[in-house]
Amino acid sequence: EAGVTQFPSHSVIEKGQTVTLRCDPISGHDNLYWYRRVMGKEIKFLLHFVKESKQDESGMPNNRFLAERTGGTYSTLKVQPAELEDSGVYFCASSHWTYEQYFGPGTRLTVT
Amino acid sequence: RKEVEQDPGPFNVPEGATVAFNCTYSNSASQSFFWYRQDCRKEPKLLMSVYSSGNEDGRFTAQLNRASQYISLLIRDSKLSDSATYLCVVNDPNAGGTSYGKLTFGQGTILTVHP
Numbered sequence: 001e002a003g004v005t006q007f008p009s010h011s012v013i014e015k016g017q018t019v020t021l022r023c024d025p026i027s028g029h030d031n032l033y034w035y036r037r038v039m040g041k042e043i044k045f046l047l048h049f050v051k052e053s054k055q056d057e058s059g060m061p062n063n064r065f066l067a068e069r070t071g072g073t074y075s076t077l078k079v080q081p082a083e084l085e086d087s088g089v090y091f092c093a094s095s096h097w098t099y100e101q102y103f104g105p106g107t108r109l110t111v112t
Numbered sequence: 113r114k115e116v117e118q119d120p121g122p123f124n125v126p127e128g129a130t131v132a133f134n135c136t137y138s139n140s141a142s143q144s145f146f147w148y149r150q151d152c153r154k155e156p157k158l159l160m161s162v163y164s165s166g167n168e169d170g171r172f173t174a175q176l177n178r179a180s181q182y183i184s185l186l187i188r189d190s191k192l193s194d195s196a197t198y199l200c201v202v203n204d205p206n207a208g209g210t211s212y213g214k215l216t217f218g219q220g221t222i223l224t225v226h227p
């Protein structure tokens with residue numbers, strides 16, 4: 001069974017540009033989550049989808065971040081415009097129920 | 113105060129040693145508890161869930177004390193391959209208590225097992 005996949009693995013953009021990250025969950029997992037780790041800090045929750053609905057978006061830092069999951073399959077996380085403090089590793093996870101979440105390899109975002 | 117606190121280490125132990133990691137959490141409404149391991153520049157991988165009765169998986173034993181809001185992980189007979197960062201993770205409700213999808217992570221404890 002394929003695991004959670006994320007694209008791209010790395011992205012380097014300039015401040016003010018837009019970046020879109022993609023996550024494909026494990027097939028059949030209705031729950032999809034985004035997390036990020038900024039340098040020196042612990043991994044932090046961003047939001048949780050159940051199918052295409054946002055169940056909890058309490059961790060989204062500000063309105064420069066937009067997450068979507070049209071059709072309840074893959075999800076995208078767009079950062080527009082990117083700021084220096086957005087640099088970090090963005091992880092996606094999925095689960096069948098809301099426990100035992102399985103993480104993707106992450107997208108390493110560098111904003112210069 | 114951090115929501116999940118761990119001793120960051122690092123712990124440097126010889127092969128065959130027994131090592132214990134401790135973790136405390138602040139939210140009494142936390143529902144589920146886990147240990148994840150993370151290798152350098154990789155994603156967190158679920159090591160084991162932690163149950164109130166305590167549970168064991170091979171060389172790994174996890175304990176949970178809800179009254180004290182304390183979680184532990186014991187690794188016996190350490191192997192070189194156990195070298196990693198161990199993450200204490202709890203499953204918290206959202207603000208309305210209607211969803212339990214959010215995982216809250218500790219900062220991780222670094223373990224190095226040497227020959």
